[in-house]
Amino acid sequence: MKPELIIVGAGLNGLLLAYLLQDSYRIILLEGRPRIGGRILTVEEAGERFDLGPTWVWPHQHHIRHLIDALGLTLFRHYDQGAFAYDAPEGVQYFRTGKNAPSYRIEGGAGMLTSSLAERLGDVDIRLETPVRTIRSDSEGVTVHTDGEALRASHCIVTLPPRLCADTIAFEPPLAAAMREKMLAIPTWMGFSSKCIVTYAEPFWRERGLSGFATSHRGPLSEVHDASTRNKGALFGFYHTRSADDSQPERVIEQLERLFGAPARDYELFRYHNWRSDPYTSVPADREPLDAHPRYGMETKASERIRFCGTETSAEEGGYLEGAVIAAMRLAKALMEA
Template sequence: MVVERSPQDAPVRMHGYANSPASMRLKGGMGRLIEALHRRLNSGRVLTGHTVQSLRKNDYHVVVESVDASGRPVTWHAEHVLLALPPRLIENTIAFEPALPEALARQWRDTATWMAPHAKYIAIYGSPFWRERGLSGEGRSARGPMGEIHDASMPGGSAALFGFLGVPARVRSTVSDEVMRTHCRAQCVRMFGPDAATPKADIIKDWAQDPRTATAMDRDATGQHAQAPASKAASGPWQGCLTGIANEWSPQFPGYLAGAIEAAGLGVQALTPGVSRAALNKELP
């Protein structure tokens, strides 16, 4: 592990930290999980490019009003809606008629979206040259712009380093992508050697600038895990027809991938009580 404690001190090597529980990555990336889940679905029921704008509750069902990729209005009717978006994003971008209970809307609005204020830099290389120097690719820095760095290489695939930017979202918004990438490359050189100067490609993903992830409130957020809010209305017209299933609603792991699995499983199980958790967690092909 390489540690950079200040601008005045050169980076130093030290033993890394043991993670408990162990942190794991999926071979082939998260896209493999999405592909495996997609294979189990009826493709005719999967609609992409649709943006839900409002939910209306009448005496018979929930009216889901959306627009497709061309801007054409599309309306759906449902007995129950599972919300797989962050609570804050739902409260900010979807109109409810009648309005959600004020206490519930406030809870959702005040629940920070875990990754929303963050940004990640990734650099792709021809080989994991840092390993030849006996380095794991892990790093911590008080100088930045990245606060932590990890080896993101794939077995038999591309070599890569990635890091989370420690620069606040509002400050990042005043700096161009190219300038930020230049500083990130310079940091990789300081910590892992001159071979880091010329990646095959490098990119920055800034979730704070993603309207499908962040709201204006998230740009000043601290990035801490929030306590899970209520996932459904306890009374009123929305009771029994609306459930939040995004990871922020996970009782045990809000904000994490495990939380997304838990929250979705609980939501589906509540609608289909005859289906066991074991069946929901059946191994993917």
């Protein structure tokens, strides 16, 4: 009989752990949201898919690229031809840039990663809308308490962002004070962000020699990028933290018109997600914008029975999809060797 393992969180990291460990353990995967994917959020509209979470993979990220290949998915180059726009207070300025390091997008959106992994989870018992509240451990195993149930297993892996985990899940016996403090000090990558997608019949800015990339101090968006699919034009924007708490579609469209011209008014779809106040990603401490990408990585063994995982636990590429893959592969290997 295989030992039981409870994995908490069905983001990329939790799903990949379940995939890698399913032959060695009987797995229950507990997810608080009514969907899998965590910070990966791909919305579908009339057969086209757009990302409100992660978008890019970079050439040096070998682990995620290998996973994309192994799942039969394809990458295509992010559109970055043409001038970029700077939304200066005194008026929009356009610049040509030199050659940028290319970034790549997943055909069908980043959600293809998590849906493809989920399709490959044979006997894994995935339970959505099942937030974990308390994890008790004893010499024989762990008891994981959700709102309605107490589930027993020999081991538990928690894949939440460390700060969210330390803030929202109670541990009995409690986590070592130093570990809890360290976890509370780790910012959740992109936990301060909110993002919108605006779609068009055509990527009209390309015909005007514009790449769709813009930066702004005026807002509401601080950064805009091309997010077009094969059949639709699309732009995505990150909100300026000053104006991040509601979607402001009219002001966003005004800004896009200012940057890219009058056709920006003729949008088809506007979608928005506020990660800053999403209780399954962020805590209030995450609302502070970060000046730089934090140095991630942490001790992942809480006890003989409880391990932590998730992208922020990886010292290498922590915060990114690549970090989520590296962390899952390392922990799965360590558990299988043990």
